[in-house]
Amino acid sequence: MPDVLTEQSPDDSRKVNIYDISRESGVSIATVSRVMNNSGYVSDKTRKKVLDAIERNGYSPNAFARGMSRSTMSIVGILCSDSRDPYQAECIYWLQKDLAAAGYTAMLCCTGEDLKTLEGDVSLLLSRSVDALICIGSGFAGGSEKNWEALVRAADKVPVILLNGELEQKNIYCIVCDDEKGMEELTTLVLETGSKSPLFLTGAPSPSSQDKIRGFQKCMKEHGYSSEKIRVIPLETTLDTMGDQLKRIYEKHPFDAILCCDDQTALGALKFTEQAGLKVPEQIQITGYNGSLLSRLSSLQITTYDNRLPYLCSQALLALQAVMKRQSFPRQSLYTGQVIPGQTTRQAS
Amino acid sequence: MPDVLTEQSPDDSRKVNIYDISRESGVSIATVSRVMNNSGYVSDKTRKKVLDAIERNGYSPNAFARGMSRSTMSIVGILCSDSRDPYQAECIYWLQKDLAAAGYTAMLCCTGEDLKTLEGDVSLLLSRSVDALICIGSGFAGGSEKNWEALVRAADKVPVILLNGELEQKNIYCIVCDDEKGMEELTTLVLETGSKSPLFLTGAPSPSSQDKIRGFQKCMKEHGYSSEKIRVIPLETTLDTMGDQLKRIYEKHPFDAILCCDDQTALGALKFTEQAGLKVPEQIQITGYNGSLLSRLSSLQITTYDNRLPYLCSQALLALQAVMKRQSFPRQSLYTGQVIPGQTTRQAS
DNA sequence: CTGAAAGCGCTTACAG
DNA sequence: CTGAAAGCGCTTACAG
Numbered sequence: 001m002p003d004v005l006t007e008q009s010p011d012d013s014r015k016v017n018i019y020d021i022s023r024e025s026g027v028s029i030a031t032v033s034r035v036m037n038n039s040g041y042v043s044d045k046t047r048k049k050v051l052d053a054i055e056r057n058g059y060s061p062n063a064f065a066r067g068m069s070r071s072t073m074s075i076v077g078i079l080c081s082d083s084r085d086p087y088q089a090e091c092i093y094w095l096q097k098d099l100a101a102a103g104y105t106a107m108l109c110c111t112g113e114d115l116k117t118l119e120g121d122v123s124l125l126l127s128r129s130v131d132a133l134i135c136i137g138s139g140f141a142g143g144s145e146k147n148w149e150a151l152v153r154a155a156d157k158v159p160v161i162l163l164n165g166e167l168e169q170k171n172i173y174c175i176v177c178d179d180e181k182g183m184e185e186l187t188t189l190v191l192e193t194g195s196k197s198p199l200f201l202t203g204a205p206s207p208s209s210q211d212k213i214r215g216f217q218k219c220m221k222e223h224g225y226s227s228e229k230i231r232v233i234p235l236e237t238t239l240d241t242m243g244d245q246l247k248r249i250y251e252k253h254p255f256d257a258i259l260c261c262d263d264q265t266a267l268g269a270l271k272f273t274e275q276a277g278l279k280v281p282e283q284i285q286i287t288g289y290n291g292s293l294l295s296r297l298s299s300l301q302i303t304t305y306d307n308r309l310p311y312l313c314s315q316a317l318l319a320l321q322a323v324m325k326r327q328s329f330p331r332q333s334l335y336t337g338q339v340i341p342g343q344t345t346r347q348a349s
Numbered sequence: 350m351p352d353v354l355t356e357q358s359p360d361d362s363r364k365v366n367i368y369d370i371s372r373e374s375g376v377s378i379a380t381v382s383r384v385m386n387n388s389g390y391v392s393d394k395t396r397k398k399v400l401d402a403i404e405r406n407g408y409s410p411n412a413f414a415r416g417m418s419r420s421t422m423s424i425v426g427i428l429c430s431d432s433r434d435p436y437q438a439e440c441i442y443w444l445q446k447d448l449a450a451a452g453y454t455a456m457l458c459c460t461g462e463d464l465k466t467l468e469g470d471v472s473l474l475l476s477r478s479v480d481a482l483i484c485i486g487s488g489f490a491g492g493s494e495k496n497w498e499a500l501v502r503a504a505d506k507v508p509v510i511l512l513n514g515e516l517e518q519k520n521i522y523c524i525v526c527d528d529e530k531g532m533e534e535l536t537t538l539v540l541e542t543g544s545k546s547p548l549f550l551t552g553a554p555s556p557s558s559q560d561k562i563r564g565f566q567k568c569m570k571e572h573g574y575s576s577e578k579i580r581v582i583p584l585e586t587t588l589d590t591m592g593d594q595l596k597r598i599y600e601k602h603p604f605d606a607i608l609c610c611d612d613q614t615a616l617g618a619l620k621f622t623e624q625a626g627l628k629v630p631e632q633i634q635i636t637g638y639n640g641s642l643l644s645r646l647s648s649l650q651i652t653t654y655d656n657r658l659p660y661l662c663s664q665a666l667l668a669l670q671a672v673m674k675r676q677s678f679p680r681q682s683l684y685t686g687q688v689i690p691g692q693t694t695r696q697a698s
Numbered sequence: 699c700t701g702a703a704a705g706c707g708c709t710t711a712c713a714g
Numbered sequence: 715c716t717g718a719a720a721g722c723g724c725t726t727a728c729a730g
Contacts, residue, residue, distance in 0.1 A: 017706095017707055017708085018707060018708065019707080027716075027717085028716065028717045028718075029707090029708080029709095029717090030709080030710080030716070030717060030718080030719095031715090031716060031717075033708070033709060033710085034709095034710095034715095034716090036708095037709080039709090039710090040710090040715085040716090041715050041716085042715070042716085043715060043716090046715080046716080060472075060475070060476055061476075061707080061708065062417070062478070062706085062707050062708065063416075063422075063476055063477055063478040064413050064414075064416035064417035064420070064422065064478060064706080064707075064708085065413075065417055065706070065707035065708035065709090065722090066707080066708055066709080067412075067413035067416070067708090067722095068411070068413035068414055068417055068706090068707080068708070068709090068721095068722050068723070068724085069707085069708050069709040069710080069721080069722055070708085070709070070722095071413070071722075073412075073413065073477065075456075075477070078457075082442065083432070083438055083441050083442045083445065084435070084438050084439050084442045084642075086433070086435075086438075089432055089433050089435075089438040090433050092432050092441075092457070093431065093432045093433045093459060096432065096457055096458065096459050097459065100458070100470075100473070105456055105458075105473065105474070105477050106456065106457045106458075107424075107454055107455065107456050107457070108427075108441070108445055108455045108456070108457045109445065109449070109454075109455075110442060110445050110446065121449075123409070124449070124454065125454070126409070127409055127410075127412055128412055128422065128424070128454050129411070129412040129413060239645070239646065240645060264642075264646065267646040267647070268646065270648070271646070271647065271648050274648040275648070293433075293613075294643075294646070296588070296589060297588065297613065297616040297617065297620070297643070297647075298616070298620065298646075298647065298648075299619070299620050299623040299624070299647075299648065366722095366723055366724085367723060367724065368723080376700075376701085377700065377701045377702075378701090378723090378724080378725095379700070379701055379702080379703095379725080379726080380699090380700060380701075382724070382725060382726085383699095383700090383725095383726095385724095386725080388725090388726090389699085389700090389726090390699050390700085391699070391700085392699060392700090395699080395700080410723080410724065411722085411723050411724065413722080413723075413724085414706090414722070414723035414724035414725090415723080415724055415725080416706095416724090417705095417706050417707070417708090417722090417723080417724070417725090418705080418706055418723085418724050418725040418726080419706095419724085419725070420706075699730105700729105700730085701728105701729090701730085702728095702729090702730105703726105703727100703728090703729105704725105704726090704727090704728100705724105705725090705726090705727105706723105706724085706725085707722105708721100708722085709720105709721090709722085710719105710720090710721090711719100711720090711721105712717105712718095712719090712720100713716105713717090713718090713719105714715105714716085714717085714718105
C-alpha cells in the first residue's frame with residue numbers, strides 16, 4: 001500500500017451548463033435543448049454546431065433540472081425483503097436488466113423480513129420521485145392490512161407492481177406464478193412414482209407458501225388421502241438445525257418423500273437424508289422449488305420447479321410501460337412454470 | 350382472478366407544493382422551507398402552523414427542485430457484474446442497509462461479467478446525478494486500462510469506492526480483504542493436517558483470484574514444494590461440468606486436497622468427491638472461500654474463509670462519508686478475514 | 699424570528 | 715427552423 005493518506009484536490013470547476021453551450025455555439029438554449037432531446041426541428045448545420053460545442057465541453061444536462069421540467073427522472077423503485085435470498089437476487093438481476101433496456105434506472109430498498117421498515121422505505125423511494133414501485137415476493141401482500149397499507153397509499157401516487165403477490169387494489173398490478181399448480185405437479189410426480197407418505201416442508205408463512213400448501217393438499221386429497229394423512233411441516237428455526245427436526249419426525253412417523261417450499265430447504269432435506277443414511281431417490285424422494293442454481297450444486301441434482309423468473313420480470317416491465325402510457329393492463333395475471341426433473345425423484349413409469 | 354381488464358382513473362389532482370403550504374399557513378415559502386429542513390430559526394408558534402398545514406395536505410417536497418437547489422439527491426450508485434452471485438448479493442444487501450441508515454439511496458447497475466456495458470452504465474449513473482459510485486468486486490480493477498478507464502473518468506466527477514479491488518487513481522478509494530493471506534491460511538491448514546498434494550481450483554481470472562493464487566503458491570513454496578508441484582487449475586466452462594474435469598485430472602495425477610476460489614466451486618468439488626466415492630475429509634480435504642450460506646448447505650459443512658462483508662461495506666460507507674466531507678481518508682485499506690473451520694478439513698493436531 | 703427575491707438548469711408552448 | 719420567455723419547486727444569502 002503506497003500513500004496511506006491522500007488529500008483530494010476538490011474539483012471546483014463550475015459544471016458546464018446549457019447556457020455555456022448556447023453561447024459557444026451561437027444559438028439559443030431552446031435550440032440546444034432540442035438538439036439534446038432530438039425534439040422539434042433543427043437544421044443540420046445548427047445541429048452540428050451545437051453537437052460540436054457539446055462534445056468540446058463534455059456537456060451533459062443536469063439531471064435535476066431535467067427532472068424538474070419533465071417531472072420524471074425515469075427511476076423505478078425495487079422493494080424486496082432480502083437481496084441475499086437467491087430468488088430475490090435473481091429477480092433483482094432481471095428487473096435491473098429490463099429496466100435499463102427500457103431507459104429506467106433501478107433504485108433498491110431491502111425492507112428486511114419483518115417489513116418493519118416498509119413504510120419508511122416506501123416514502124423514501126417516493127421522496128426520490130420514483131416513477132413506479134416494483135415489489136418482489138408475496139411477502140408484501142400477506143398478513144393483515146397493516147402490512148401492505150403503505151403500498152396501497154403509494155399506489156395513490158405511482159403504479160405499484162407486485163411480483164408473485166396478490167393485492168386487489170387500485171393502481172396495483174400483480175403478476176403471479178401459479179405456485180398452487182406447481183406444487184400440485186410436483187406432488188403428482190412424487191405420488192405417481194410410488195411415494196406413499198410424503199411430507200410438505202414449508203418455511204415462513206407467506207401467501208406463496210399458502211398456495212404451495214394448498215396445491216399439495218389438493219393433490220393429496222385427489223389421490224385419496226384423508227386430511228390426517230396430509231402432513232404439512234413448518235420449518236423450525238434455521239436451516240442449520242432442520243436436520244434434527246426431520247430426524248425426530250422421521251423416527252415417529254417415517255416418510256418417503258419431502259416436498260420443499262424452495263431449493264434451499266431441499267438442500268437441507270438432502271443433507272438430512274445423507275446423514276441419516278437414507279437413499280435418495282430410492283427410499284426418499286425430494287423436490288425443491290424455484291429452479292435456482294442451488295438445485296444443481298448438490299451431490300444429486302434436485303428435482304425442482306422453474307417459475308420462470310425472466311418471464312416474470314419481463315411481464316413486470318410490460319405492465320409498467322403500459323400503465324405509464326395510461327394503457328389498460330390486466331390487474332392480475334397468472335402464469336405457469338414447469339417441473340425440472342432431477343436425480344432426487346424417480347422416473348415416472 | 351376477478352377483473353381482468355381495469356382502466357385506471359388517473360390521479361390528475363395537482364400535487365401540493367410549497368406555495369400551497371405557504372398560503373395555507375400564512376407564512377412565506379422561506380419559512381416553510383426552514384421548517385421542512387429544520388434550518389435557521391422559526392418560532393414554535395409558526396412552526397406549528399406550518400407543520401399543521403403540511404400534515405393536512407400530506408405535503409412532501411419535490412425531489413427534483415430540492416436536488417436542483419441543493420445539487421445533490423443523496424443517491425449512491427452501486428456497480429456490480431451480477432447481483433445473483435452470492436458474494437455480490439451480500440455486498441448489495443449490506444451496502445444498501447448502510448446507505449439507507451446514512452440517508453442515501455442505492456441505485457443499482459449490473460454490468461454483466463464482460464463489463465461490456467460498464468462505460469454506458471457509469472454514464473447512466475452519472476447522468477442520474479449520483480453522489481458517489483461503489484463498485485463491488487475486483488473485476489472492475491482488473492485487466493487492461495480499457496476495463497477501468499470509465500471508472501477513472503467517473504472519479505473526475507464523483508468519488509469512486511472499490512470493494513475488493515485496487516486501483517491507484519485520483520479520487521478512487523479501495524477497501525480490500527487480504528485474500529492472499531486468507532488463501533495462505535487455508536493452504537497452511539490443509540498442509541498441516543497432512544495433505545501432501547493439494548490442488549488450487551480457480552475461476553474467472555480476476556485480480557482477487559490472482560491474490561488467492563499468489564497466497565497458495567507462496568505457502569506451498571514455504572513448505573518446500575517446487576514450482577512443478579504447485580498445481581493451479583483454472584475451471585473450464587461451468588460448474589455443472591467441473592466434475593468431469595476433476596475426474597480426468599485425478600486419474601492422471603491424484604490429489605488429496607482441493608482449495609477452491611469460492612464456496613460455490615467448493616460445492617462442486619464436494620459433489621465430485623461424492624460421485625467418485627472419495628471420503629472427505631479423510632482422503633480429500635476441501636476448502637471454500639467467502640463464508641457464504643452455501644458453505645453450510647451441503648452434506649458436510651465446508652471449511653471456508655470469512656471475508657467479513659459487513660465490515661467491508663461499513664468501511665465503504667465510512668470512506669464515502671469522509672470523502673464527501675472533504676476529510677482525508679486512506680486511498681487504500683487492507684483488512685484480514687478469518688478461517689471458519691468446517692467438516693471438509695481435518696482437525697489440526 | 700421572518701420575508702422578498704435571486705438562482706438552480708432545464709423544457710416547451712408560443713410567436714415569428 | 716429558431717428564439718424570448720414563462721415555468722417547474724425548491725434553498726439560501728440578504729435585509730429587516
